[in-house]
Amino acid sequence: MREHTACLYGIGVGPGDPQLMTLQAFRTIQTCDIIALPAKTRQACHAYQIVEPVYPEIANMQVVCLPFPMLTDPDALRKAHDGIYQQIAAYLEEGQNVGMLTIGDPSIYATYIYIHQRARQAGFRVQMISGVPSFCAVASKLGISLVEGSEQLHVIPGSYDVRASMQYQGTCVYMKSGRKLSELLDVLEPYEAEGRCVVYGMSDCGMPTERAYDSVEGLRRAEGYLTTVIVKFEKQ
Amino acid sequence: MREHTACLYGIGVGPGDPQLMTLQAFRTIQTCDIIALPAKTRQACHAYQIVEPVYPEIANMQVVCLPFPMLTDPDALRKAHDGIYQQIAAYLEEGQNVGMLTIGDPSIYATYIYIHQRARQAGFRVQMISGVPSFCAVASKLGISLVEGSEQLHVIPGSYDVRASMQYQGTCVYMKSGRKLSELLDVLEPYEAEGRCVVYGMSDCGMPTERAYDSVEGLRRAEGYLTTVIVKFEKQ
Numbered sequence: 001m002r003e004h005t006a007c008l009y010g011i012g013v014g015p016g017d018p019q020l021m022t023l024q025a026f027r028t029i030q031t032c033d034i035i036a037l038p039a040k041t042r043q044a045c046h047a048y049q050i051v052e053p054v055y056p057e058i059a060n061m062q063v064v065c066l067p068f069p070m071l072t073d074p075d076a077l078r079k080a081h082d083g084i085y086q087q088i089a090a091y092l093e094e095g096q097n098v099g100m101l102t103i104g105d106p107s108i109y110a111t112y113i114y115i116h117q118r119a120r121q122a123g124f125r126v127q128m129i130s131g132v133p134s135f136c137a138v139a140s141k142l143g144i145s146l147v148e149g150s151e152q153l154h155v156i157p158g159s160y161d162v163r164a165s166m167q168y169q170g171t172c173v174y175m176k177s178g179r180k181l182s183e184l185l186d187v188l189e190p191y192e193a194e195g196r197c198v199v200y201g202m203s204d205c206g207m208p209t210e211r212a213y214d215s216v217e218g219l220r221r222a223e224g225y226l227t228t229v230i231v232k233f234e235k236q
Numbered sequence: 237m238r239e240h241t242a243c244l245y246g247i248g249v250g251p252g253d254p255q256l257m258t259l260q261a262f263r264t265i266q267t268c269d270i271i272a273l274p275a276k277t278r279q280a281c282h283a284y285q286i287v288e289p290v291y292p293e294i295a296n297m298q299v300v301c302l303p304f305p306m307l308t309d310p311d312a313l314r315k316a317h318d319g320i321y322q323q324i325a326a327y328l329e330e331g332q333n334v335g336m337l338t339i340g341d342p343s344i345y346a347t348y349i350y351i352h353q354r355a356r357q358a359g360f361r362v363q364m365i366s367g368v369p370s371f372c373a374v375a376s377k378l379g380i381s382l383v384e385g386s387e388q389l390h391v392i393p394g395s396y397d398v399r400a401s402m403q404y405q406g407t408c409v410y411m412k413s414g415r416k417l418s419e420l421l422d423v424l425e426p427y428e429a430e431g432r433c434v435v436y437g438m439s440d441c442g443m444p445t446e447r448a449y450d451s452v453e454g455l456r457r458a459e460g461y462l463t464t465v466i467v468k469f470e471k472q
Contacts, residue, residue, distance in 0.1 A: 020259070130250075157387070
């Protein structure tokens with residue numbers, strides 16, 4: 001295997017507030033030759049918009065836009081990821097360091113990982129830069145803990161089986177629940193009415209349209225695309 | 237209620253690598269009048285040791301050491317937290333901003349929250365500064381995702397019922413599993429042997445004694461006090 005000197009960085013830029021970027025993300029961006037964005041344009045890239053206020057010099061950097069398509073067919077999706085990887089690999093072959101920006105943390109529901117896995121497999125140097133996950137920012141904004149002492153934390157993505165999660169103890173975080181929100185609220189309502197859980201939520205955390213909620217009733221009025229719901233189940 | 241102008245900050249300083257501190261943590265520390273440490277001394281405080289390399293000026297700041305006792309009796313623990321809170325409240329009453337440092341993120345298994353709840357209840361201004369949780373840093377160091385697509389993430393603290401967690405789908409993260417590690421490995425071994433899960437682990441993440449593992453057998457040799465185990469269950 002040839003020795004590769006260039007590195008692919010998966011840079012978590014945190015949940016939205018530019019001040020929640022890590023020192024390492026901030027410094028790694030400055031050392032990259034190419035910034036890769038998982039979006040069609042700089043303007044359409046949430047991760048880019050997070051970086052710009054604290055590092056305006058990114059406007060002068062070489063940026064490549066590589067939108068990840070939303071495909072349900074696994075074969076088509078694999079081929080799309082192969083194609084994106086090939087474009088990144090070409091830069092790495094030239095000895096250029098590539099930093100792909102990703103919101104939140106690169107290990108949690110980030111499409112970056114599909115490029116990382118291919119680059120690592122091919123023998124390129126790879127490094128993930130951790131970021132603050134969105135659910136931590138939501139809890140901080142609400143001023144509540146996610147978990148204390150012996151409690152368990154369950155993070156459940158948009159495609160969850162809502163009813164199955166009602167058996168969990170501790171705290172459930174429902175991510176990106178915008179579309180499935182009313183279904184989730186229907187399931188939670190009787191549990192909340194019986195005092196078996198406490199329900200919190202936040203829409204558009206860190207954005208001008210941010211709103212906080214502390215009940216199922218409140219969340220019925222949530223309109224944000226990105227609504228995170230935090231449910232604390234009472235100890236049985 | 238009187239109007240309080242001073243603020244209590246719960247400052248997450250991240251998982252250990254000083255470069256994983258957020259810009260906001262870095263800047264908030266500089267604005268505080270008092271830095272509160274949940275430890276007996278600066279030297280014994282892991283959070284303080286994280287900050288010092290990137291902000292050596294903390295050595296000249298006014299620091300108050302407030303160790304949290306390890307008590308199992310709930311009444312005794314509540315009184316201990318009341319006592320720590322009273323000391324913090326005295327500074328806030330004087331109009332001094334207090335920043336309590338906490339490793340990782342202040343919403344995840346942080347004792348800071350017990351002081352936050354009391355200060356908020358008393359009408360003081362409070363603000364939590366999110367940090368990178370340790371399990372994100374472990375995944376990044378291992379170069380793996382925690383969760384992809386429709387997978388669920390379960391974070392399970394040291395006092396867990398190991399067997400009950402074997403029913404979960406997706407990924408389980410076992411935190412601070414040092415003492416209960418061999419019990420966990422005994423339960424995981426047959427699942428791994430049958431190809432029903434893949435087991436990763438890391439001891440002392442971010443410290444000179446850091447070690448990575450990718451099997452139950454490897455983890456049998458783990459000696460670190462802080463061992464994090466990541467188990468990915470195969471889809472059924």
